[in-house]
Amino acid sequence: MRASRTPPPAAPWRAPNWSGRPARDTSAGRTRRWLLRRRRLVASLLLCAAAALAVQQLTPASxxxxxxxxxxxxxxxxxxxxxxxxxxxxxxxxxxxxxxxxxxxxxxxxxxxxxxxxxxxxxxxxxxxxxxxxxxxxxxxxDGLLVGAPPGSQAVPLRLADPTTVRLLHQGQLVTVVLGTGDGLDGPTASQVLATAVPVLWTPALAGASAGLLPSQETDGLVVVAAAPAAAVLLAGASVRGKVFLILVG
Missing domain, CATH: 3.90.1210.10 (Antifreeze-like/N-acetylneuraminic acid synthase C-terminal domain)
Incomplete structure (x- = not known):
């Protein structure tokens, strides 16, 4: 018996070439066929690119x-x-x-x-x-103590007649400075207002004895206030002319 032979597969149908010229495989055709064969891979790459772009847009800038x-x-x-x-x-x-x-x-x-x-x-x-x-x-x-003070303000140290007054003060507290003079036995016989409503810049009570700023005997009753130039002249050295007292201003 003669063995049966499987006929070869039929060639794919192509449109007839009526021009008489041999058909050419163009680059566009080759690209299209490559994309068709790898369409899943191309789709996956496009999805990854879209996801990366979305993440980049949603990530806040530093x-x-x-x-x-x-x-x-x-x-x-x-x-x-x-x-x-x-x-x-x-x-x-x-x-x-x-x-x-x-x-x-x-x-x-x-x-x-x-x-x-x-x-x-x-x-x-x-x-x-x-x-x-x-x-x-x-x-x-x-100089930083005068930050925010009116232009021309000057920092003036005062030594108070009553050192315990310092414990009542804090930075920014407004005080009126009074100078007491005279030789009265019970206290000064005359008082003069040297400055009105001047802010306190620093006191040793704020620094504390543990800060080691200066020996306590040197800072006892010492306070620094901010004053205008005219008032600063009156305040400078006031403690040698008499006794300096403060009135706390609300």
């Missing part, structure tokens, strides 16, 4: 921050600042006050933000500072 120095712990008034007392922190530029202390390595950043205090090591804070609080030049003893 916020713009500025590095400043904040208190690493609660600092008492009068404490001398060391490297361990302040730590850098990145905060929004809109939350940075004028005169904020910046790390020493951020000299270029300090130049970009005028008013930034420098050379803070060894400086003493004028009042208590909470942990995490941004430290500024107004927080330090010195």
């Amino acid at each position: 916020p713009v921050t500025r590095t400043v120095l904040v208190a690493a712990r609660d600092l008492p008034a009068g404490a001398a600042l060391s490297a361990a007392d302040l730590v850098p922190a990145a905060v929004s530029p809109t939350m940075v006050p004028d005169g904020a202390l910046a790390p020493e390595s951020a000299a270029d950043e300090s130049a970009a933000y005028p008013g930034t205090a420098s050379s803070w090591r060894g400086r003493q804070v004028s009042g208590p500072v909470r942990r995490g609080e941004v430290v500024t030049d107004a927080s330090l003893l010195g």
